[in-house]
Amino acid sequence: MILLKLFLSFLQIGAFSFGGGYAAVPLIQDQVVSIHSWMTMGEFTDLITISQMTPGPIAVNSATFVGLRMAGLPGAVIATLGCILPSCIIVSILAYVYLHFRKLDMIQGVLKSLRPAVIAMIAVAGLDIIISSFWNGAGFTASFSSVNWIAAGIFAAAVILLRKFKQPPIRVMLLCGLLGLIFL
Known part of the structure; x- marks a missing residue:
């Protein structure tokens, strides 16, 4: 029974995660944390971290x-097959349709209208992970005393290294992992 649940859960994720890996994060969270309780939010955050660090799609x-x-x-x-099967089918169909109808304004309009929805999905997933990390999975509170300032500092350092100094993501992840090992 668990194999069927895994297949169907990741089949849904694979079928509805438009916009790339980060757009799939809220769908994965919903299936893995909310619906099936296979992981806690903290474990899910670790899962996304590990999935980002390893080669391949999240x-x-x-x-x-x-x-x-x-x-x-x-x-x-089974879970991996469930995740990739919809993509294989959908991409094959879309490639065929796109090659034949790519010059139509309607197709271009549909693609442009999906972008804001994908950005919203990524932002929601990012905020959920930030809240879980900065407030140790307890949920957002307006109290600054409950903030994990070390995690917030590591986050700020990572943003600065990535945006201002254009450091490679793997180097930043390794450095942040080392800082976490030392301070957390």
């Missing part, structure tokens, strides 16, 4: 990790 890495955790190697295979 959704596929998450599917493999969750599947392995819940049902061993068969679970990893």
Whole structure:
């Protein structure tokens, strides 16, 4: 039964995560944390961190990790297959349609209208992860005393290193991991 749940959950994620890996994060969170309670929010944050650090798409890495955790190697295979199957089918169909109708204004309009929705999905997932990290999974409170200032400082340092100094993401992640090991 768990294999079927894994397959169907990640099939939904694979079918509805338009806009790339970060757009899939709220869908993965909903399935893994909210609906099935396979992970806590803190574990989910760790999952996204690990999925980002390892090669490959976030959704596929998450599917493999969750599947392995819940049902061993068969679970990893089934969850991963569920995650990639919709993409394979949808991309094949869209490639065919796009090649034949790409010059139509309607197609261009649809693609442009999806961008704001994808940005909103990414922003919501990012805010959920920030709240989980800065308030230790307790949820947002207006009290500054409950803020994990070390995590907030590591976040600020990462933003500065990535945006101002244009450091490679892997270097920043390794440095932040080291800072977390030392201070947290």
